[in-house]
Amino acid sequence: MISPARALLIIAVISTVTILTRALPFLFFRKGNVPGAVLYLGKALPPAVMAMLVVYSLRGVSLLAYPYGLPELIAVAVTVALHLYKRNNLVSILGGTAVYMLCVQLFFC
């Protein structure tokens, strides 16, 4: 354990740096002077970032050891299929999550 004052100081540093990363583009490009390249990136990044976040959220999955990423593969497939079928975010997410929970708790444990 460290002293409470030290812990507070650490939290303050983490908070400040986190806020800084989120505020940086807004501080950098004040009203009206946003370069075209940045506006282009703002439009092109969302799908790219979303694909990255899918990979990122599955980064801990091992394909080489049992169950070889099968629960994740099945659950992602169910989520996509449900979404193409119903086009309802809530149904797809709850359905995919339920299938995943069944997989890891009952079938692949």
Next chain:
Amino acid sequence: MKKAIKAAFPVTVPVLLGYLFVGIAFGLLYQNAGYHILWALLMSLTVYAGSMQFVAINFFAPGIGLLEVALMTLLVNIRHVFYGLSFLKRFQGMGQKKPYMIFSLTDETYSLLCSAKPPEGVDPDRFIFAIALLNQCYWVAGSALGSVAGSFISFNTTGIDFAMTALFVVILVEQWLSCPTHLPAMIGAACALLGLFAFGADNLVLPAMIFMVVLLMAFRRPLEPKLSLPEESGQNGGEPL
């Protein structure tokens, strides 16, 4: 504002599931490390960055310098620099709400704001503010629950955090269907996989984001005209719910 919260709630349910349970895990972790509920609350209120708060448990040990803390935080959260780029225009004119919108731009809030459309008759600014606010409420509530009651949860929740993955998958599918070009999504996936295999699970984000920006810039000429098309061409982006 009440109307906006009512309209925003269904959109945020996936984040509710994810944040509540990841928040509980966070609260439990800190409780076990000797930091009680007030510490967990303080962090969830002022830091509000999921993965960072988990990493931060390592900082509460003797011999860790503040510079090291700052650098590590910068590395873990640098991806947020890119998130703001998509909302430079959107947050303008939001007045007093703007600082909070910037502060609360987590991965999950970013995803919801990318896809959510306000229903008829709801003020769009209040709608996205409500989404951001609700999300942080779930996170704070989860942290508090984990701190006080984590050990009493008897329902087997293993795997419930998959809701977060499912959220990202659904938004990706939605963007895939409504976007006139799939190249950005494929670039994102390729860069993330490259980052994963080249730098490992814990360090994939920063290199992946850099590759991504470089590649997107390289394809700017063919891509930009396609991205400027009105989003509503063809499919209308599906149900907001």
